[in-house]
Amino acid sequence: MVELIITEKPAAAKKIAEALSDGKPKKEAYQGVPFFRIEHNGKEILVGSAVGHLFGLAEKEKTKNFAYPIFDIEWLPTFSVNKDAAFTKKYFDTLKKLAKMADSFTVATDYDLEGEVIGLNIVRFICNRNDAKRMKFSTLTTPDLVKAYANLSPHLDWGQAEAGETRHYLDYYYGINISRALTSAIKKAGIFKILSTGRVQGPALKLIVDKEKEIQAFKPEPFWQIELNGAAKDADLNAWHEKDKFWKEDEAQKVMSNIKGCKEAMIASVERKQFKQLPPFPFDLTTLQTEAYRCLGISPKQTLSIAQELYTGGFISYPRTSSQQLPPAIGFAVILKALGKIKEYADLAKIVLKKKVLTPNNGKKTDPAHPAIYPTGIAPKKLEDRTAKIYDLITKRFLATFGDPATRETMTIKVDAKREIFVTSGTRTVEKEWHILYEPYVKVEELELPAVSQGEKIKVKKITLHQKETQPPKRFTQSSIIRELEKRNLGTKATRAEIVDTLYRRNYVTGESVTATVLGIQVIEVLEKHCAKIVDEELTRHFELEMEEIREGKKKKEGILREARDVLTEILADFKKKEKEVGEGLKKTLTETKALLTTLGPCMICKVGSLVLRKGRFGRFAACDKYPECKTTFSLPSNGLIEVSKNVCEHCTYPMIKIIRKAKRPQEVCINKLCPSKKIEIKFEEKPCPTCKEGTLKLRRSVYGAFIGCSRYPKCRHIEKLADKEKASDKVKKEAKS
Numbered sequence: 001m002v003e004l005i006i007t008e009k010p011a012a013a014k015k016i017a018e019a020l021s022d023g024k025p026k027k028e029a030y031q032g033v034p035f036f037r038i039e040h041n042g043k044e045i046l047v048g049s050a051v052g053h054l055f056g057l058a059e060k061e062k063t064k065n066f067a068y069p070i071f072d073i074e075w076l077p078t079f080s081v082n083k084d085a086a087f088t089k090k091y092f093d094t095l096k097k098l099a100k101m102a103d104s105f106t107v108a109t110d111y112d113l114e115g116e117v118i119g120l121n122i123v124r125f126i127c128n129r130n131d132a133k134r135m136k137f138s139t140l141t142t143p144d145l146v147k148a149y150a151n152l153s154p155h156l157d158w159g160q161a162e163a164g165e166t167r168h169y170l171d172y173y174y175g176i177n178i179s180r181a182l183t184s185a186i187k188k189a190g191i192f193k194i195l196s197t198g199r200v201q202g203p204a205l206k207l208i209v210d211k212e213k214e215i216q217a218f219k220p221e222p223f224w225q226i227e228l229n230g231a232a233k234d235a236d237l238n239a240w241h242e243k244d245k246f247w248k249e250d251e252a253q254k255v256m257s258n259i260k261g262c263k264e265a266m267i268a269s270v271e272r273k274q275f276k277q278l279p280p281f282p283f284d285l286t287t288l289q290t291e292a293y294r295c296l297g298i299s300p301k302q303t304l305s306i307a308q309e310l311y312t313g314g315f316i317s318y319p320r321t322s323s324q325q326l327p328p329a330i331g332f333a334v335i336l337k338a339l340g341k342i343k344e345y346a347d348l349a350k351i352v353l354k355k356k357v358l359t360p361n362n363g364k365k366t367d368p369a370h371p372a373i374y375p376t377g378i379a380p381k382k383l384e385d386r387t388a389k390i391y392d393l394i395t396k397r398f399l400a401t402f403g404d405p406a407t408r409e410t411m412t413i414k415v416d417a418k419r420e421i422f423v424t425s426g427t428r429t430v431e432k433e434w435h436i437l438y439e440p441y442v443k444v445e446e447l448e449l450p451a452v453s454q455g456e457k458i459k460v461k462k463i464t465l466h467q468k469e470t471q472p473p474k475r476f477t478q479s480s481i482i483r484e485l486e487k488r489n490l491g492t493k494a495t496r497a498e499i500v501d502t503l504y505r506r507n508y509v510t511g512e513s514v515t516a517t518v519l520g521i522q523v524i525e526v527l528e529k530h531c532a533k534i535v536d537e538e539l540t541r542h543f544e545l546e547m548e549e550i551r552e553g554k555k556k557k558e559g560i561l562r563e564a565r566d567v568l569t570e571i572l573a574d575f576k577k578k579e580k581e582v583g584e585g586l587k588k589t590l591t592e593t594k595a596l597l598t599t600l601g602p603c604m605i606c607k608v609g610s611l612v613l614r615k616g617r618f619g620r621f622a623a624c625d626k627y628p629e630c631k632t633t634f635s636l637p638s639n640g641l642i643e644v645s646k647n648v649c650e651h652c653t654y655p656m657i658k659i660i661r662k663a664k665r666p667q668e669v670c671i672n673k674l675c676p677s678k679k680i681e682i683k684f685e686e687k688p689c690p691t692c693k694e695g696t697l698k699l700r701r702s703v704y705g706a707f708i709g710c711s712r713y714p715k716c717r718h719i720e721k722l723a724d725k726e727k728a729s730d731k732v733k734k735e736a737k738s
Contacts, residue, residue: 004102005047005135006095006122008109010034011312012140013049016108019145020045030097031090040149048098050109051091055121056081057172066187068180069572071565073172075121092126099127107156108135108148111369112320113164113551114494120161131155138321138330138370140314141378160369163551167492170543170564174199177568178534181575182586189583193590195523196506200491202527203537204499205508205516207484209524211475212516218472224252225466228415228422230265232458235450239415239422249467255420256465265417267456273412276405277444279434281324281363282372283397285493286486288319290479291397295441296389300482300497306390307373315380316394320494321370324363326401330371332358335398338377345395348437352402360401368551374398396438403434411449417460424449475513489541507597518596522589529585530578533571600644600655600671606630611655611671613642618714622655622671634671637703651677657703673701691718 005020007013010033017025017036025047026037036047058081060072077092078085099105105127107119123132134156137148179196186193197205226241246252281287288307289300298306307319317330326332333353340349352358362372375395383391412425426447429435435442452458476484482496491499503509508520516524527534543564549555575582600611600622609626611634619638624630636642640661647656649670660666670677678701689695695712697720710716 001043001103002101003043003045003104003106004098004127005045005106005108006119006127006132007047007049008115008118009051009312010049012108013047015140015312015314016135016145017047019142020047020149030094033090033094035094035098046098046102048095049091050095050118050122051088053078053114053118053121054088054092054095055125056085057168059176066180066184068177068184069565069569070176070180071173071568073169075125077125095122095126102127105129105132106135106149106152107132108137110318110320111136111138111157111160112318112494113160113167113492116157116160117164117168120156120165123156136369138317139376140312141376159551159553162557163547166547166550166557166560169557169561170547171199173561173564173568177572178202181531181572181579182582185575185579185583186586186590187583188580189587191587191590195586197523197527197534198499198502199543200485200495200540201499201502202524202535203490203540204481204485205503205520206524206528206535206537207488208476208481208503208509208514209516209521211473212521215472215475220469220471221247222249222467222469223247224249225468226252226255226422227464227466228265228417229461229464230415230458231461232267232450232452232456237413237415237424237450237452237458239413239424242414242421242423252465256463259418259420259463262417262460262463265415265422265458265460267452267454267458268414268416268421269412270414270452270454271412272409274407274409274430277408278405279361279400279403280397280438282326282360282374282401283394284322284324284363284365284367284372285319286322286482286496287324288373288394288397289482289497291441292390292393293477293479294443295393296386298386298390299478299501301501302386303390304494304497306387307394309387310380310391310394313380314378315376315391317372317374317376318370319373321367321373322365322493323367323370323372324365326360326362326372326374326398330374332360332402335375335377336402338379339375339395339399342379344392345399348396348399351437352399355402358402362401393441396441400434400438403437406433406435407431408444413449413452415458417463475511475515477513481514488537489544490537491544507593517593519589519593522593523586526582526585526589530582531571531575533567539567597644600657601648603630603632604654605632613644622657634673635702636671649675649677651675669703671703673703678705689716689718692716 005016007016013036017038020040021038022040027034028037038045038047054077055075056078057073058076059070060074063070079089079092105123107123109115109119123129134153135148136153137144175196175198182195182197186195224246225244228239230237241255285304289303292298292303293300304319307316310316311319336349336353339345340353373394375398380391407430408427409430410425410427412423415422426449428446428448429444478500481500485491485496507517508523509515510517524535533539543560546555546560550557550560598613600613603609603611603624603626606624606626609624609630611622612625614621614623620636620642622634622636624632636657637659640659643658643660645656645658645668647668648654649656649672652670652672652675654670654672654675656668656670658666658668686696686698689697689710692710692712695710695716697708698711700707700709706722708720708722710718
């Protein structure tokens with residue numbers, strides 16, 4: 001008897017093979033795809049892997065001209081429906097070959113909705129079986145994997161599989177039909193542009209647009225505050241009038257008259273209150289994403305990707321969890337002792353291990369599949385900078401959950417100035433406790449006030465009347481919008497970051513503070529006017545709750561999908577009646593948006609046209625829109641995302657562009673290669689190009705400055721950076737000139 005264990009990714013296959021093998025696993029390959037042959041307790045086992053989803057949904061029969069609605073769909077191999085997924089065919093073929101060699105099958109994909117669907121599809125479409133055994137684990141460590149195999153479930157998790165498959169069907173129904181409806185509408189308006197939205201994406205964008213409209217409609221209201229600046233025991237003491245905000249200026253002026261000429265005030269009261277600050281809860285995915293954004297500036301999508309990488313490496317537990325609870329079964333002491341062997345955490349682990357009872361400060365949120373995120377204790381080696389930061393954050397959060405409550409003290413002082421009372425307060429940490437375990441991620445205000453006593457006189461330096469205005473509501477950040485989606489039960493812990501990222505990629509939102517673009521606002525306005533149910537969060541939330549009931553075995557997939565088809569049929573029938581009107585609205589929106597996204601500013605040469613971003617056979621460039629009358633052009637970098645910047649160069653007044661490259665800070669550069677800020681004077685001896693052997697290496701310039709490149713560009717793209725000595729020589733010459 002031969003068993004086939006099916007994993008989600010190659011790295012997981014390797015971990016499982018190493019964990020279960022009685023000896024050294026035998027690594028083999030088919031079409032370049034590795035698999036493993038092992039023996040476990042005298043039994044022959046093959047361990048093969050997918051590479052994520054090997055199957056995707058597609059129409060059973062292709063329809064033309066963006067016809068809708070479409071409900072007749074089926075699972076097909078991803079390589080047959082998506083050219084970008086061609087690489088998955090060799091994994092498909094390898095699993096098919098292994099399946100023919102096996103008599104029994106075990107699914108060991110990630111234990112969540114997506115993992116269950118991946119496993120289910122492989123079992124029924126590649127292995128030709130109706131069911132399989134199931135391994136359930138939360139870490140890819142040897143003890144957990146051995147335990148998971150020893151406690152195999154005899155069946156797939158059918159509640160999870162049905163819920164996951166339902167989600168895929170619903171997302172496909174909404175995605176293809178609404179996107180086709182929008183595209184068909186704009187096509188009728190005379191232009192072709194594929195527009196798309198989704199079941200959760202629409203309501204998510206509406207939240208951001210509603211916030212933007214709230215900000216735009218906000219009318220500031222004036223108010224006044226009175227500040228007293230004093231000195232007590234050689235220390236500054238600043239207090240504010242106890243009324244805080246005066247909404248009528250005459251009331252504030254009356255107080256100012258009462259205290260006019262006041263040079264001395266008295267401490268009316270001093271109150272100290274101590275309180276215990278509990279340790280933080282263990283990380284669920286959403287909290288990890290928001291904390292990583294707050295502390296490290298790493299986006300939610302990047303955080304999830306990094307956490308997944310750490311999980312696959314065996315360094316942390318499964319990250320796609322909504323649990324804030326750590327069960328004793330994970331072995332607190334074992335993990336802490338292992339962390340104690342890692343130099344960076346040795347002292348912190350010792351502090352925790354001194355406790356008589358190890359009890360984490362668990363939160364209320366739970367997850368039926370996985371515990372909260374925790375480090376396994378396996379020491380990672382040479383992690384990339386951001387990966388190391390995320391690992392450190394997770395590890396210190398784990399340690400901090402076992403800490404004792406910190407003691408903080410709030411001191412409130414009331415100051416009597418001619419019977420007008422001013423108040424100031426400050427909070428300081430008296431006993432750090434868990435703060436020590438979570439540094440440097442503890443963000444608390446530390447403000448210690450002067451040690452004054454009741455009845456004490458203080459010197460009044462000045463009293464100021466401040467005129468202020470109420471501020472509009474704050475925009476969402478990438479982390480707060482994910483929290484908001486979770487609060488409203490829109491999307492899942494694993495999909496929310498991707499939804500937000502999609503809104504950015506489609507130019508519906510922009511900026512670090514999530515700002516709805518003109519395109520985003522107008523798309524929502526058009527949809528709300530003509531087919532409001534598409535962006536109705538109540539409908540989306542309804543289906544989310546239905547899927548949870550499928551998972552719990554309370555409802556069946558067929559009933560939910562039938563309801564979704566009925567709802568969409570009604571929405572789309574109504575939409576078809578308004579296609580032309582919708583198309584005209586979208587056409588106007590897209591035309592205006594394109595101009596905003598591509599116009600750099602007025603042409604500085606002809607003074608009549610505008611410089612716009614273009615793409616040509618040799619790459620991207622900026623050109624005057626009055627061509628051929630004005631032939632002004634500027635070549636632009638071939639790598640990275642280029643965005644229009646509102647700024648102009650302070651050296652030459654030419655437009656600036658923003659260049660966004662993966663894992664790097666956005667960079668603003670001037671489009672003028674001859675800008676004084678890029679001017680260099682160095683001696684450079686031309687020489688043959690080492691790559692093509694035909695061209696000559698010359699000193700060239702780009703928007704970034706000078707570099708050495710082949711004269712046969714773009715046929716030969718050989719480039720070299722300027723040598724340090726040349727840069728140094730240039731710097732000396734510049735300093736001599738100045």
